[in-house]
Amino acid sequence: MALLEVKNLNKSFGSVVVADHVDLNIDTGECIGVIGPNGAGKSSLFALIAGSLTPDSGAIHLDGRDISQVPAHKRVHLGIGRAFQIPQPFPGLTVFENVAAAAAFGARLPARQGHAKARDVLDRTGLIEFADRPAGSLTLLNRKRLELAKALAVNARLLMLDEIGAGLTEREVDRLVQTILSLKQDHAIIWIEHIAHALKAVADRIAVLHFGRKLLDGAPDEVMSSATVKEIYMGLGVDEAH
């Protein structure tokens, strides 16, 4: 039994199919990369797992328990953390306050433990020196790190990272890769990303989504060099196509 089991998940918006019989399993210590063209249904898959979208059919199991009917805020309490594609901090609060709020409401920690958790998470994500800055003043790299920090602060066991490498410099991506690698041991991680070398450095498997269908799910090198991936990206590399 894997930590997360997505079973035969289906979801459409009218004629737009965002999940088409999707199955996905992931365990603690694993990282799955998710790729696919714009509009393939990648972020929608995260929303379905997080509970902010309701599937038309199918099931989501966490630790063997069907959580399909569990509301989104309770799924956070069960250990599902999500870093959003577009960073959504409280810009007027400090970095520390943003993460402490996630620890208080997401992990339901009392103030003292919440603050300790926030400090630990800021340390792990390289943000400790920015703890007292307003979140709205952060650079893009640090806003992406703050998304990661908030996902960690809720005591997530499953981390869903939505393009947190997008827009970063090569050097910043390398630093992010190191951070994510250090989190792999005690988390299950699903990382949607278009930066092929970053995914290859971290992911144990890569899944390919296209029109809501999972076309491939396998070893990173095999998937990235497959005819299927070349075809859906029309002969371009994953990096160039985005």
Ligand SMILES: Nc1ncnc2c1ncn2[C@@H]1O[C@H](COP(=O)(O)OP(=O)(O)OP(=O)(O)O)[C@@H](O)[C@H]1O
């Ligand atoms: N709430 C919604 N209502 C209607 N259509 C939606 C909704 N959310 C997403 N869609 C549509 O579903 C499709 C999949 O969107 P999604 O955001 O999951 O794609 P994605 O793979 O994350 O793309 P990107 O690489 O651009 O982030 C798109 O065509 C999008 O316009």
Ligand SMILES: [Mg+2]
């Ligand atoms: Mg998306």
